Amino acid sequence: MLTVALPKGELLKNSILLLQSVGLDFSAFLDSGNRQLQIYDVSGQAKGLLVRAQDVPVYVEYGQAQLGIVGYDVLKEKKPQVAQLVDLQFGYCRMSVAVKASAPYKLPLDLPTHGRVASKYVNCAREYFQTLDLPIEIVPLYGSVELGPITGMSEAIVDIVSTGKTLRENGLTEIATLYESTARLIAHPLSYRLNMGNIHQLVEEIRQGVAVGV
Ligand code: PRP
Numbered sequence: 001m002l003t004v005a006l007p008k009g010e011l012l013k014n015s016i017l018l019l020q021s022v023g024l025d026f027s028a029f030l031d032s033g034n035r036q037l038q039i040y041d042v043s044g045q046a047k048g049l050l051v052r053a054q055d056v057p058v059y060v061e062y063g064q065a066q067l068g069i070v071g072y073d074v075l076k077e078k079k080p081q082v083a084q085l086v087d088l089q090f091g092y093c094r095m096s097v098a099v100k101a102s103a104p105y106k107l108p109l110d111l112p113t114h115g116r117v118a119s120k121y122v123n124c125a126r127e128y129f130q131t132l133d134l135p136i137e138i139v140p141l142y143g144s145v146e147l148g149p150i151t152g153m154s155e156a157i158v159d160i161v162s163t164g165k166t167l168r169e170n171g172l173t174e175i176a177t178l179y180e181s182t183a184r185l186i187a188h189p190l191s192y193r194l195n196m197g198n199i200h201q202l203v204e205e206i207r208q209g210v211a212v213g214v
Contacts, residue, residue: 004047014183108175119138119145
């Protein structure tokens with residue numbers, strides 16, 4: 001039996017729709033009253049695990065799930081040992097550097113040496129500023145990072161921008177984009193190589209579904 005790790009949050013609905021299109025029904029995860037974290041598809045062919053987006057690659061890396069759906073942003077940050085199989089084309093967002101709209105910084109290189117940058121994505125932020133050879137202090141946060149510049153704790157943030165509404169409503173503006181992100185289908189490499197649970201066929205069906213825009 002195949003196990004699929006599904007991400008709570010933004011990507012969940014489209015992930016479930018995609019799996020439904022290839023015959024796997026985990027829609028019970030979308031019921032507001034549901035508290036079950038592991039459910040079986042009605043066909044009994046597969047099991048779904050509902051996990052925090054950042055934890056999807058962990059379950060896949062350890063082989064508890066043979067497949068997972070997760071944002072490229074999480075893969076960039078965590079660099080897990082998993083196989084990236086398909087760009088699923090949903091969940092578009094970008095990783096950006098943002099500052100207060102009223103700040104004098106037009107480019108990341110304008111930021112003051114040893115200034116502070118708040119982020120949930122500390123590795124991405126650190127690597128980015130290293131490539132610019134700009135020494136900065138990363139302030140790790142778990143959420144609401146926009147408050148960094150608003151409160152004066154940091155000059156900038158490195159964070160996900162999707163619609164841009166959060167930045168706008170908090171008086172921040174983007175000054176650079178690190179990369180763009182979409183949801184990815186990932187696999188446990190050994191399970192894929194061994195074609196466990198006929199994983200190849202399922203992946204091919206997903207690939208074809210994405211290609212025709214299911
Ligand atoms: C993410 C991100 C931004 C927001 C961007 O936060 O960190 O705050 O979404 O989306 P937008 O461009 O469409 O406004 P999330 O919703 O995960 O909340 P958090 O900051 O509490 O983690």
